[in-house]
Amino acid sequence: MRRRNPEPAEATVRNYAGAVYGSLLAASVIATAGTLGTFPRLQLVVMLLTTGLVFWITHVYARLVGDRLAHQALSWETIRHEARAEWPIAQAALPPAAAVAVSPSLGLGPGDTAWLALGVALAEQVAWATTAVVKAGAPRRLVAVTGAVNLLLGLVIVAAKTVVQH
Helix, strand or coil, X not given: CCCCCCCHHHHHCCCHHHHHHHHHHHHHHHHHHHHHCXXXXXXXHHHHHHHHHHHHHHHHHHHHHHXXXXXXXCCHXXXXXXXXXXXXXXXXXXXXXXXXXXXXXXXXXXXXXXXXHHHHHHHHHHHHHHHHHHHCCCCXXXXXXXXXHHHHHHHHHHHHHHHXXX
């Protein structure tokens, strides 16, 4: 007999928490990368994508070992389900990496490229968090508070980037 996944609706629900987390992770990579000095854009793209993938794999592994094994046998279906559910963590690295990749066509130097990528990461973080509460049917006030809190978190990263680089 094949076991049903105990959370069938979860597979169709976007992991907004993972997307917000992944966006913050990407922003942190960008903010701290500048402390290493000037480096090729390709290196920042690789750092963003690699970090996103490593954290995605880590979250899948943690969910499988921490949550699933205690409640059901491990199967390829379960692994695929968890990999899909946690994918927004890795996916959140794509827009900032794309911003870095297109920055030469915008005439941006390394410093401005990092700021562009950081702005993209923070914009997507606020967008994902706000979208999550809107989709949950939250009142407008909570939507506004959520956007403000996520903007504040992003500004903390921006402040850290500014302080660390000076």
